[in-house]
Amino acid sequence: MTTDTTPPEDDLRFWQAVRYLPMRVWLVSAGILVNRAGNFLPVFIVLYVTVTHHSAWASGFVLGAAGLGNVLGNAIGGHLADRLGRRWTMTLSGLLTGVLTAGVPLVDPLPMLILLVFLVGTVSQIYRPAAAALLVDGLNHKQRLAAAGVFRFAMNIGAAIGGVLGGLLAASSYELLFYGNAVAALVFGVVTAVLVRDPAAYQAARSESESVLTEKVGYRTAFADRRLRRFLIMTFVAEAVYIQSTVGLPLHVSDAGLSPTSFGLLIGLNGLIVLVLELPITAAVSRQRPEYVLAVGNLLTGLGLAATAFAGSMSWLAVTVAVWTFGEMMYASMAAAYLGGLAPPHIVGRYQGMYGAAIAAGNGLGPVIGGLLYAANAGVFWVLVAVAGVWSAQLCLPPLLRRRAESAAVPAEPLPPSPAELSERGGSHA
Structure with missing residues (x-):
């Protein structure tokens, strides 16, 4: 073990x-x-x-x-x-x-x-x-x-x-x-x-890093990392999209004339799929580039939830739940592992604190925004869910200039060394 x-x-x-x-x-x-x-x-x-x-x-x-x-x-x-x-x-x-x-x-x-x-x-x-x-x-x-x-x-x-x-x-x-x-x-x-x-x-x-810590290294130092800022925006958007499974989905179930029990069964299906398949799914994508796995996961989550608008029966709703659940399984563990590779060893906690705050903010504001949008116009709400899902997927990908530089360079390892590994080798965090 x-x-x-x-x-x-x-x-x-x-x-x-x-x-x-x-x-x-x-x-x-x-x-x-x-x-x-x-x-x-x-x-x-x-x-x-x-x-x-x-x-x-x-x-x-x-x-x-x-x-x-x-x-x-x-x-x-x-x-x-x-x-x-x-x-x-x-x-x-x-x-x-x-x-x-x-x-x-x-x-x-x-x-x-x-x-x-x-x-x-x-x-x-x-x-x-x-x-x-x-x-x-x-x-x-x-x-x-x-x-x-x-x-x-x-x-x-x-x-x-x-x-x-x-x-x-x-x-x-x-x-x-x-x-x-x-x-x-x-x-x-x-x-x-x-x-x-x-x-x-x-x-x-x-x-x-005692000398660094005495210089009042804090959240300002962490937030200076552009990759972290992009990751935090992506996290907020992705969480605000995912939380619509507890806002837009039950409202749609009610509008479709289905009972609260039906919503409970759909959420139970999500939980069952996650328990049975998340570890195997994580294993299956473990050798892929993290940014692309995160992008596909967010895309499946956003589009799967948006497809709820076209599902009027339990069978089709179950299909949409399966789609966004697969997105959830691809995204969740990979996001945590990817963030762990961004943080310098002496401020890992602060990186994780900002990540947790972004998750909490998305989970807190997402239901408020979603409820208001759904009440105003359900069709527009589901379109915006899809758009936000695509946006969160795009935020997972490296900026265009960086991708061009990588494609023009000599092929390198698919994963850059983490800051902790760089520290062990005597390197520095870029």
């Missing part, structure tokens, strides 16, 4: 990369499975707000507060992951999330509830950049891709368990629901503190 010696990257196949993953990847993946299985608050907070006699519009404010907290939490987490370390950042996130989530059933005034949910949304996301950094520290591209695939597999299993378990707990008691969420977060924090260690690659990068 783990070893310090790996074959050269060119000879490393995906399933071999899985075999050579460090133990920390398996520990963090197991921890995230437990954490996601008990992460009930984001899913059930709207129902909780409505049953506690707050008006329906109040749930919008609560969701908005959670979304803002998610963006802020990723930004804070990226900073802490680089300065405090991966292990203690994740531990801090788990413990604070547990304590604050346990207080949700004890707060009744709406302003206090909004503030508390904002704080929970913030601290619950602090772990994400640190966990993502652990999956890329000192690993080559194939191993980063394998680590991302394993991590997502664990997340998806946890989410599936959490949906069922949360429904059962909510039927009994919302207090029990949130206390269970608190326990899961505390377990994640304790397990991280006891079992996880910061990888040697992170410690070496921090030791070698």
